[in-house]
Amino acid sequence: MWKSVASNALTLFIVLLAAAAGLVAWGRSEFNGPGPLTEAVCIQVERGASVASVSRNLEARGAVSDARIFRIGADYAGKARDLKFGSYMIPAGASMDEVLTALTQGGASTCGQEIQLLIGVAAAQAIVREMDPASNRFIEVAKFAPGEAAPAEYTEAMANPDMRYRVTLVEGATSWAVADALRKADFLSGELREVAPEGSLAPQSYDVEKGSDRAALIGRMASVQEQIMAELWPGRAADLPYDTPEQAMIMASIIEKETSVPEERGLVASVFVNRLRQGMRLQTDPTVIYGITKGEGVLGRGLRASELRRSTPYNTYVIDGLPPGPIANPGRASIAAALNPDTADYVFFVADGTGGHAFARTLAEHNENVARWRAIEKEQGASGSTGTQTGQ
Incomplete structure (x- = not known):
């Protein structure tokens, strides 16, 4: 009799164990498999929201098939307390695992x-x-x-x-x-x-x-x-004509103001580095403008010849070397360009009418580029400063 009871109990235990294993396998499949969404939805996570309230909202919006499985999966993954405030776009077919990742990885909200x-x-x-x-x-x-x-x-x-x-x-x-x-x-x-x-x-x-x-x-x-700056400074090029992070930031700010074309930053940096190495003046309009405005608003007009001749700490047509401080807040790319300029022998550049610049190695080449830019200005009816002349 006892053998029969024990045998039945063992059989029941095995059945229950198999059922539990099957349930776990099904839950894992539900958690990792494609979700029920047929089109993207925007899910908002409120400040301090619990995984329980969020899972119910997800089920109500059709983003997950079962709120309980989502909660269990979040607990098992150790992310139940990692929900980030914000609004997040959940794409069609996203699995519960992908939904959980979207709601816990943080970063900028993606909808709302x-x-x-x-x-x-x-x-x-x-x-x-x-x-x-x-x-x-x-x-x-x-x-x-x-x-x-x-x-x-x-x-x-x-x-x-x-x-x-x-x-x-x-x-x-x-x-x-x-x-x-x-x-x-x-x-x-x-x-x-x-x-x-x-x-x-x-x-x-x-x-x-x-x-x-x-x-x-x-x-x-x-x-x-x-x-x-702390990250980029140790990897700077050798023999730069500036010795401190502060001086590099000045150069980066000039590069930032001189070009809005990403691929030109390294070339613009090389021009100024070459000029400093050769003892030439930087001759860049943005520094002159900063000396006039002190960074408080925009000049709103072209530079006058008298302003290009006026002696100020920021007039790089008059002073040697770098101005006393940055002229704007440069981004990472301009800082990187200042620390690792392109290898080029250009010492002049001027606007080319396309939003970029024409670079030159000699004053004769540069004067030809300036003449072309003047013609473009005349054709477009433009007036005012021609941008950096570096050599005029």
């Missing part, structure tokens, strides 16, 4: 609305934008200059407690422009008493929360810029 403060070279803009699921790109909903009357769309977006905020600093913007824009941004708080040293702020996008402290944000920007 956000308010962006865009700090550009010439002006700043406050922008309400929304991710378009069809194109997977942000579209502008409203835009205005900070400090001016805000449109209704902005006011409505500000009232949303789950709205995301982003501050984007464009390469080549000055520290004064950053301070001016941050002071006018009404979703930030705290006093900003001083303008950060020129060149000390890293151009990139920064996710912030409503009410974030302005000075703390400046500190973040400065910390990133320090990290970039």
Whole structure:
């Protein structure tokens, strides 16, 4: 009798074990297999949301087939507490594992609305934008200059407690422009008493929360810029005509202001390095302009001949070597170009009418390039400065 009971119990145990193994296998298949979505959806993770509430929302939106399996999978993967606030685009057919990764890996939100403060070279803009699921790109909903009357769309977006905020600093913007824009941004708080040293702020996008402290944000920007220079400085080329990271930052800022064409940065850097090595003056218009404006706004006109002759610390047509400080906040690519210029023997360049520049090795070649640019200017009815002449 006892043998029969034991045998039946063992049989039941084996059956239950097999059933459990089958259940685990099914759950793993459900978690890793293609999901039920037939088209992409935008899933929002609220601040402090639990995996339980998020899993129920995912099931209700049809992003996962079973909320319980999603929760168990999140626990098993050790990611149940790693949910990141934001809005995320979940593509059609995404598995539970892929959904979990999207909601826990962090980074910029990939759908929904956000308010962006865009700090550009010439002006700043406050922008309400929304991710378009069809194109997977942000579209502008409203835009205005900070400090001016805000449109209704902005006011409505500000009232949303789950709205995301982003501050984007464009390469080549000055520290004064950053301070001016941050002071006018009404979703930030705290006093900003001083303008950060020129060149000390890293151009990139920064996710912030409503009410974030302005000075703390400046500190973040400065910390990133320090990290970039610290990372790139040890790998600099040998025999550069500048000896310190501070001098390299000055050169990087000049490169940043001289060209907006990424593939030209190394060549522009080589021109200035060659000129410094040969004892030639840099003769670059952006430094002269900075000496006039001090970085506070744009000049808005061409340089006058008298301004090119005037002796100021930033007039590189008059002074030897580098100016006393950076003239803008350069991005990583310009810093890299300053530390590792292209190997070329150019010592002149001028605008070529395409947005780029024509480079030359001799003054005769350069004068021909300048003549072509003058003809283009005349044809286009342009007026004002011709850009860097380096040798005129």
